[in-house]
Amino acid sequence: MKIALVTGASRGIGLAVAIALRARGMHVVRLARSLKDARAERRTDIQCDVTKPADVERALDQVDKELAVPDVLVNNAGIFFIKPLGETTLEDFTGTLAANLTAPFLFARRIIPRMVERGSGHLVTIGSISDYIGFSGSTAYAASKFGLRGMHEVIRQETAKSGVRTTLISPGPVDTDIWNAVDPDSKPGFTKRKDMMKSEDVAAAVVYAVTQPEHLAVTEIRLLPAVYTPRG
Numbered sequence: 001m002k003i004a005l006v007t008g009a010s011r012g013i014g015l016a017v018a019i020a021l022r023a024r025g026m027h028v029v030r031l032a033r034s035l036k037d038a039r040a041e042r043r044t045d046i047q048c049d050v051t052k053p054a055d056v057e058r059a060l061d062q063v064d065k066e067l068a069v070p071d072v073l074v075n076n077a078g079i080f081f082i083k084p085l086g087e088t089t090l091e092d093f094t095g096t097l098a099a100n101l102t103a104p105f106l107f108a109r110r111i112i113p114r115m116v117e118r119g120s121g122h123l124v125t126i127g128s129i130s131d132y133i134g135f136s137g138s139t140a141y142a143a144s145k146f147g148l149r150g151m152h153e154v155i156r157q158e159t160a161k162s163g164v165r166t167t168l169i170s171p172g173p174v175d176t177d178i179w180n181a182v183d184p185d186s187k188p189g190f191t192k193r194k195d196m197m198k199s200e201d202v203a204a205a206v207v208y209a210v211t212q213p214e215h216l217a218v219t220e221i222r223l224l225p226a227v228y229t230p231r232g
Contacts, residue, residue, distance in 0.1 A: 001042070005029040005063065007050055007107065008077025012176035013126060016199035017074055018043075020207050027067065028055070031059055032077070050077045050103035051095070060110050069114045074208050075104035076126040077175075078144070080178045082137040093140045100144035101151070109156060112164065119163040122210045125152040126202070127170040129224070156219065165217045167209040171202050172224040181219040195227040 004021045010015035010032035022028045031048040048059040068080040078100040115121025115192040131145035156166040161165035186188035
């Protein structure tokens with residue numbers, strides 16, 4: 001049975017990905033701050049704050065002890081907010097980088113070399129439209145997601161011909177609770193929540209990428225709502 005590790009898997013996209021991969025017969029390890037350590041059929045939950053390196057190491061030690069090197073790593077956990085540059089504090093900026101960029105690095109650094117050694121595995125990075133387009137009010141978020149894209153591309157090069165596949169999935173707006181504080185329905189230039197994609201749409205893209213035959217690499221998927229407002 002294949003093992004999939006999904007970060008930020010207690011809600012939103014991460015939860016949808018975990019459910020979808022489990023439905024495909026994988027044993028899914030869900031990591032999130034709000035989870036309690038638990039075990040169920042084809043599922044392991046581990047409480048983990050991905051912004052804390054000690055938490056990441058503890059969680060991965062537990063995976064090593066109880067399971068094995070994951071076959072699929074989905075780096076999904078992240079934070080999002082909208083503030084003008086002048087209102088973005090140093091804590092805002094460094095906290096966003098810690099969750100959206102440093103945490104994926106920590107998981108990749110620990111797991112990818114072992115996938116390479118084994119000769120198989122799949123890294124899925126959940127990026128964003130903001131990993132290739134900059135939007136006003138998103139200094140910290142864009143910096144983290146552009147950086148995430150760069151790191152993912154380097155990992156792709158370093159794992160070429162190793163048997164490890166990599167997929168960057170860059171969705172536009174998805175209707176999750178990260179939008180609650182923004183309230184896009186009340187703001188001009190934002191895609192309305194009824195028109196946003198669903199978490200299950202992104203999960204379906206993940207499943208598509210990781211279930212292709214071994215000779216095929218789905219290197220990148222970009223997703224946008226059919227009705228999309230490109231805010232400036």
